[in-house]
Amino acid sequence: xxxxxxxxxxxxxxxxxxxxxxxxxxxxxxxxxxxxxxxxxxxxxxxxxxxxxxxxxxxxxxxxxxxxxxxxxxxxxxxxxxxxxxxxxxxxxxxxxxxxxxxxxxxxxxxxxxxxxxxxxxxxxxxxxxxxxxxxxxxxxxxxxxxxxxxxxxxxxxxxxxxx
Amino acid sequence: xxxxxxxxxxxxxxxxxxxxxxxxxxxxxxxxxxxxxxxxxxxxxxxxxxxxxxxxxxxxxxxxxxxxxxxxxxxxxxxxxxxxxxxxxxxxxxxxxxxxxxxxxxxxxxxxxxxxxxxxxxxxxxxxxxxxxxxxxxxxxxxxxxxxxxxxxxxxxxxxxxxxxxxxxxxxxxxxxxxxxxxxxxxxxxxxxxxxxxxxxxxxxxxxxxxxxxxxxxxxxxxxxxxxxxxxxxxxxxxxxxxxxxxxxxxxxxxxxxxxxxxxxxxxxxxxxxxxxxxxxxxxxxxxxxxxxxxxxxxxxxxxxxxxxxxxxxxxxxxxxxxxxxxxxxxxxxxxxxxxxxxxxxxxxxxxxxxxxxxxxxxxxxxxxxxxxxxxxxxxxxxxxxxxxxxxxxxxxxxxxxxxxxxxxxxxxxxxxxxxxxxxxxxxxxxxxxxxxxxxxxxxxxxxxxxxxxxxxxxxxxxxxxxxxxxxxxxxxxxxxxxxxxxxxxxxxxxxxxxxxxxxxxxxxxxxxxxxxxxxxxxxxxxxxxxxxxxxxxxxxxxxxxxxxxxxxxxxxxxxxxxxxxxxxxxxxxxxxxxxxxxxxxxxxxxxxxxxxxxxxxxxxxxxxxxxxxxxxxxxxxxxxxxxxxxxxxxxxxxxxxxxxxxxxxxxxxxxxxxxxxxxxxxxxxxxxxxxxxxxxxxxxxxxxxxxxxxxxxxxxxxxxxxxx
Numbered sequence: 001x002x003x004x005x006x007x008x009x010x011x012x013x014x015x016x017x018x019x020x021x022x023x024x025x026x027x028x029x030x031x032x033x034x035x036x037x038x039x040x041x042x043x044x045x046x047x048x049x050x051x052x053x054x055x056x057x058x059x060x061x062x063x064x065x066x067x068x069x070x071x072x073x074x075x076x077x078x079x080x081x082x083x084x085x086x087x088x089x090x091x092x093x094x095x096x097x098x099x100x101x102x103x104x105x106x107x108x109x110x111x112x113x114x115x116x117x118x119x120x121x122x123x124x125x126x127x128x129x130x131x132x133x134x135x136x137x138x139x140x141x142x143x144x145x146x147x148x149x150x151x152x153x154x155x156x157x158x159x160x161x162x163x164x
Numbered sequence: 165x166x167x168x169x170x171x172x173x174x175x176x177x178x179x180x181x182x183x184x185x186x187x188x189x190x191x192x193x194x195x196x197x198x199x200x201x202x203x204x205x206x207x208x209x210x211x212x213x214x215x216x217x218x219x220x221x222x223x224x225x226x227x228x229x230x231x232x233x234x235x236x237x238x239x240x241x242x243x244x245x246x247x248x249x250x251x252x253x254x255x256x257x258x259x260x261x262x263x264x265x266x267x268x269x270x271x272x273x274x275x276x277x278x279x280x281x282x283x284x285x286x287x288x289x290x291x292x293x294x295x296x297x298x299x300x301x302x303x304x305x306x307x308x309x310x311x312x313x314x315x316x317x318x319x320x321x322x323x324x325x326x327x328x329x330x331x332x333x334x335x336x337x338x339x340x341x342x343x344x345x346x347x348x349x350x351x352x353x354x355x356x357x358x359x360x361x362x363x364x365x366x367x368x369x370x371x372x373x374x375x376x377x378x379x380x381x382x383x384x385x386x387x388x389x390x391x392x393x394x395x396x397x398x399x400x401x402x403x404x405x406x407x408x409x410x411x412x413x414x415x416x417x418x419x420x421x422x423x424x425x426x427x428x429x430x431x432x433x434x435x436x437x438x439x440x441x442x443x444x445x446x447x448x449x450x451x452x453x454x455x456x457x458x459x460x461x462x463x464x465x466x467x468x469x470x471x472x473x474x475x476x477x478x479x480x481x482x483x484x485x486x487x488x489x490x491x492x493x494x495x496x497x498x499x500x501x502x503x504x505x506x507x508x509x510x511x512x513x514x515x516x517x518x519x520x521x522x523x524x525x526x527x528x529x530x531x532x533x534x535x536x537x538x539x540x541x542x543x544x545x546x547x548x549x550x551x552x553x554x555x556x557x558x559x560x561x562x563x564x565x566x567x568x569x570x571x572x573x574x575x576x577x578x579x580x581x582x583x584x585x586x587x588x589x590x591x592x593x594x595x596x597x598x599x600x601x602x603x604x605x606x607x608x609x610x611x612x613x614x615x616x617x618x619x620x621x622x623x624x625x626x627x628x629x630x631x632x633x634x635x636x637x638x639x640x641x642x643x644x645x646x647x648x649x650x651x652x653x654x655x656x657x658x659x660x661x662x663x664x665x666x667x668x669x670x671x672x673x674x675x676x677x678x679x680x681x682x683x684x685x686x687x688x689x690x691x692x693x694x695x696x697x698x699x700x701x702x703x704x705x706x707x708x709x710x711x712x713x714x715x716x717x718x719x720x721x722x723x724x725x726x727x728x729x730x731x732x733x734x735x736x737x738x739x740x741x742x743x744x745x746x747x748x749x750x751x752x753x754x755x756x757x758x759x760x761x762x763x764x765x766x767x768x769x770x771x772x773x774x775x776x777x778x779x780x781x782x783x784x785x786x787x788x789x790x791x792x793x794x795x796x797x798x799x800x801x802x803x804x805x806x807x808x809x810x811x812x813x814x815x816x817x818x819x820x821x822x823x824x825x826x827x828x829x830x831x832x833x834x835x836x837x838x839x840x841x842x843x844x845x846x847x848x849x850x851x852x853x854x855x856x857x858x859x860x861x862x863x864x865x866x867x868x869x870x871x872x873x
Contacts, residue, residue, distance in 0.1 A: 002377075002378075018397075019377035019378065019397060019398075021377065022377070022397040023397070026396050026397045026400075029396075030396055033345070034337070035337060035338065035340075035342070035343035035345075036336065036337020036338065037337075038340075038342070038466065039342070039466065039467070039544075040465050040466060040467075040547070041547045041803065041804060042546075042547055043547065043803050043804070043805075045803060045804035045805060046465060046804055048465055048466070075337070076336070076337040077336075077337050079336075080336055080337070089332070089335070093332075093335045093336070096331070096335050097327060097331060097332065097335065100325075100327060100328060100331065100770055100771075100774060102328070102331055102334060102335070103199035103200070103201070103515055103774060103775075103778055104198065104199030104465075104512070104513070104514050104515030105199070105330065105331065105334030105335070105339065106334075106340065106465045106466050106513075106514035106515065107465055108334055108335055109334075109335075109337050112335065131812045131813050132813075134812040135811060135812060135813055137812065138465060138804060138809060138811070139465075139812075140463060140464060140465045140514065140515050140516070140517075140782075140809065141199050141515045141778045141782075142777055142778030142779065142780065142781030142782050142785075142810075142815075143774070143777070143778060144781060144810075144812055144815040145777060145815060145817065145818050146774070146777070147812075148812070148815075
């Protein structure tokens with residue numbers, strides 16, 4: 001049964017008419033044109049679809065629209081809003097470029113979201129902290145060690161320590 | 165002179181190069197980006213030969229309209245095949261351009277040089293560029309192959325770690341096939357036929373319609389069923405519940421025992437032998453062991469996807485498959501369309517390292533598109549569909565029988581391999597696309613084939629020892645009746661053969677009371693093979709092996725192990741030696757992986773290191789964790805809980821080094837670290853446990869069984 005759901009996406013108020021059980025990812029990708037949130041499993045097992053919901057990482061593949069109503073959602077595209085265009089990348093994006101952290105790249109947008117959530121609350125994470133923040137994510141290409149390094153590098157830059 | 169294979173099949177300049185009006189060069193390749201960095205490395209070769217800034221070279225990849233047909237992107241051949249062709253084409257194109265410029269500038273070719281695509285006469289800039297003269301050259305002519313490529317000593321772009329071209333978009337949320345949006349686009353999902361020959365006896369369409377939270381159309385063609393609509397969620401919901409409203413008859417059953425490699429022995433097979441004849445009089449102590457790996461999945465992070473549209477009797481397909489020209493021909497054949505009426509474009513997908521559901525999804529989309537002219541069909545598989553119906557990497561059983569001479573060296577080596585085929589890509593051997601089976605005229609049962617030995621073999625890949633062993637032979641049983649469809653997955657049979665061979669070499673070294681490194685070096689005359697081993701030994705602190713290697717101070721019996729392995733991929737491509745440090749307590753914890761590889765001339769060193777690291781992690785994941793399970797009518801490992809792969813917390817530190825050999829031809833590197841890593845893990849585990857485990861995955865159950873034996 002379609003109803004209207006209001007929520008905020010990357011700072012903009014949005015209104016979507018949808019089935020309440022429809023997971024958020026379909027609204028983001030198909031209604032709002034935000035294709036950076038990636039479908040992987042629909043089972044909360046791979047992390048490809050990670051978004052921030054009121055600042056907390058959550059799986060867009062299972063959160064129904066009825067649970068999303070009223071919340072503030074941030075997607076990978078919000079990094080671009082923070083200066084992350086290809087010309088002026090967000091420090092996290094820049095760190096991933098500096099480390100060349102990725103191969104096929106499919107896992108990266110979800111991982112960047114979890115990394116942002118981590119650095120927002122812990123500006124000086126240890127390697128173990130970074131790994132713990134990524135435990136809900138899978139990467140099939142084996143870019144793990146570069147991804148871990150990139151997040152550490154971004155943390156240092158954001159602390160004002162420059163590139164490590 | 166003999167032209168590279170890719171040039172023989174695509175001899176015209178304009179199949180490779182086009183000088184565009186915006187002063188860029190469009191370089192085309194039949195190879196596609198699958199995460200391996202090829203769209204970043206190939207333009208380095210073109211820019212180098214033509215003295216162009218890298219950003220003036222744009223790439224057209226996997227395009228059946230304007231690009232070359234280089235068959236599949238596979239077997240670590242993209243740099244060796246496409247790179248070699250592009251180098252020759254560009255060198256010869258440069259000569260043609262210089263000839264025209266000399267005429268225009270009324271000077272000798274020898275007076276000319278090029279900077280950023282602009283000509284200089286005796287070092288002084290002339291007001292003339294490639295683009296000014298390119299229009300005067302007939303680019304439809306064939307490449308002769310007589311262009312003189314630069315010497316590596318002149319290189320300024322090749323050999324540099326330039327950043328990947330595809331990464332910025334991938335970090336910003338775009339770039340993939342899944343993200344393509346067309347006007348008039350309809351989402352689609354398929355109800356999969358459970359197995360070959362199954363027919364649909366009943367489908368409760370009304371129940372499916374009731375469950376869908378939006379309008380859907382159900383398309384039925386024989387045993388092919390699709391759900392189509394504007395609302396992806398409605399289509400997805402319909403497809404998710406459809407199997408419970410469908411009745412199939414004639415689906416082949418799978419016994420649980422069939423999921424194990426041990427089942428392969430004694431099954432119907434095509435038998436072949438290679439190498440030295442059997443020596444009935446061979447003397448020396450016989451050492452035998454049997455190794456295995458189970459069926460493994462490509463387990464791509466994204467379910468397969470394709471777009472297709474049928475407009476004015478022309479079918480256009482977008483696919484993340486690995487061979488667009490073959491896809492085009494195969495889909496034309498299944499749909500009985502003239503091949504000229506089909507176009508295929510590559511679009512990037514999630515990494516899968518072989519033949520997954522991509523081609524099948526393309527046929528699914530094409531079948532629907534032809535029924536819905538004018539619309540673009542965006543077809544995506546479901547997660548369970550990807551895990552259940554992709555063509556798997558085949559299970560393998562390898563028996564080694566080795567005779568030791570008096571010095572404790574192998575004098576006679578037999579590798580007996582049982583494996584289903586490693587290649588059923590559409591258009592090869594018994595390959596077909598899944599939905600073809602569901603249509604009115606399913607493809608005939610074709611005899612399976614494996615890639616020929618000259619291409620490195622399939623089940624036999626790396627079964628022949630690279631060590632100096634007087635007599636060796638391979639006995640290959642290509643098992644013809646596996647319970648699931650099997651096809652190409654990174655390294656094909658090499659991972660199991662190298663796992664087995666390197667375990668045997670370690671065990672032989674132990675029997676001879678020799679260090680595994682010294683033992684290997686005593687049987688390796690190829691200096692490049694020796695070099696990778698010697699360097700990895702140095703970096704890993706191999707000489708302190710029983711203390712735990714570099715920077716460690718651990719005694720034996722601590723549950724720690726250090727293991728070594730070597731392979732030259734296909735015995736013809738890149739060399740790699742790997743050392744693994746691990747600890748074991750019920751299960752394996754990887755601590756460090758050191759990799760040293762020799763890939764000849766390296767185009768992009770960081771790109772190669774990225775491949776070495778990724779290959780090691782994939783090899784580790786296969787060695788330790790992965791196994792497809794099956795019973796009833798199909799596969800039961802249908803999600804990431806039942807098919808776990810290596811996680812962030814399980815990934816060790818990796819040290820990857822490339823020994824650059826700029827005066828040697830480039831050797832394919834994309835797969836070279838996978839098998840030695842799996843083998844080094846096996847050897848490190850044997851070192852830690854003082855006991856060999858012969859069957860992958862080396863998981864908790866196997867370790868507990870070994871410890872209690």
